[in-house]
Amino acid sequence: MASTSTRVFILEVMGxxxxxxxxxxxxxxEGMDAPPHLILFPENVFDEAAFLAKVKATVERVGWCTxxxxxxxxxxxxxFLADAGTRDAFGHVQLGGVAPTLxxxxxxxxxxxxxxxxxxxxxxxxxxxxxxTDAEQAYAVGKAAVGCALAGMNxxxxxxxxxxxxxxxxxxxxxxxxxxxxxEKKLPKGFIRKDGFGITAAAxxxxxxxxxxxxxxxxxxxxxxxxxxxRNASVAKKLRPFEA
Numbered sequence: 001m002a003s004t005s006t007r008v009f010i011l012e013v014m015g016x017x018x019x020x021x022x023x024x025x026x027x028x029x030e031g032m033d034a035p036p037h038l039i040l041f042p043e044n045v046f047d048e049a050a051f052l053a054k055v056k057a058t059v060e061r062v063g064w065c066t067x068x069x070x071x072x073x074x075x076x077x078x079x080f081l082a083d084a085g086t087r088d089a090f091g092h093v094q095l096g097g098v099a100p101t102l103x104x105x106x107x108x109x110x111x112x113x114x115x116x117x118x119x120x121x122x123x124x125x126x127x128x129x130x131x132x133t134d135a136e137q138a139y140a141v142g143k144a145a146v147g148c149a150l151a152g153m154n155x156x157x158x159x160x161x162x163x164x165x166x167x168x169x170x171x172x173x174x175x176x177x178x179x180x181x182x183x184e185k186k187l188p189k190g191f192i193r194k195d196g197f198g199i200t201a202a203a204x205x206x207x208x209x210x211x212x213x214x215x216x217x218x219x220x221x222x223x224x225x226x227x228x229x230x231r232n233a234s235v236a237k238k239l240r241p242f243e244a
Contacts, residue, residue: 012099015070026199035066042072132213168209
């Protein structure tokens with residue numbers, strides 16, 4: 001960011017209807033002038049005028065502006081800003097990219113030079129950045145899933161249940177798939193600031209334990225991370241082929 005170059009940076013993150021990843025980005029900064037300056041949540045209706053005014057005010061005050069936008073933000077008519085006009089096998093709207101859409105809006109309305117980025121699959125695969133909490137819970141959930149299968153349980157999914165915030169404590173319980181499949185857990189209203197562009201102290205208290213601790217993967221002499229290589233031994237199929 002520089003006065004003679006990019007003034008606005010927009011990072012698009014996953015989150016069609018739930019803004020958990022976008023909210024997590026808010027942990028990176030404390031105070032109104034610390035990035036990310038604006039977070040756009042799918043739980044809120046996108047207000048173009050308010051967004052542009054906030055970007056303009058931030059650039060004028062700080063000199064630059066960083067925006068984190070959930071892929072699924074919608075306008076007042078309920079339309080995705082990034083609607084690509086296609087649908088997947090489940091009938092869900094395919095999104096074409098909210099970051100370039102917002103970039104064109106900022107450039108066209110405010111005249112600022114804008115750069116945007118899309119982490120894409122890095123959001124799913126960046127194991128080297130996993131927290132210790134993340135690694136421990138992932139292992140525990142996998143172990144519980146095997147335990148459920150060996151116990152003959154069916155149509156259940158191991159879930160993480162928080163029992164305490166401070167100190168952070170949790171446990172694993174099986175939950176019926178019927179209560180989970182094709183459903184989403186959205187951000188509570190109390191986790192989003194009243195101006196709609198950031199997270200609250202309550203959100204910080206909830207999210208902070210989830211990024212606590214470090215759990216880097218082991219590295220080999222060649223400098224590459226060492227990961228398990230699976231045998232990928234398939235079992236006989238029991239279900240009929242899926243048909244959309």
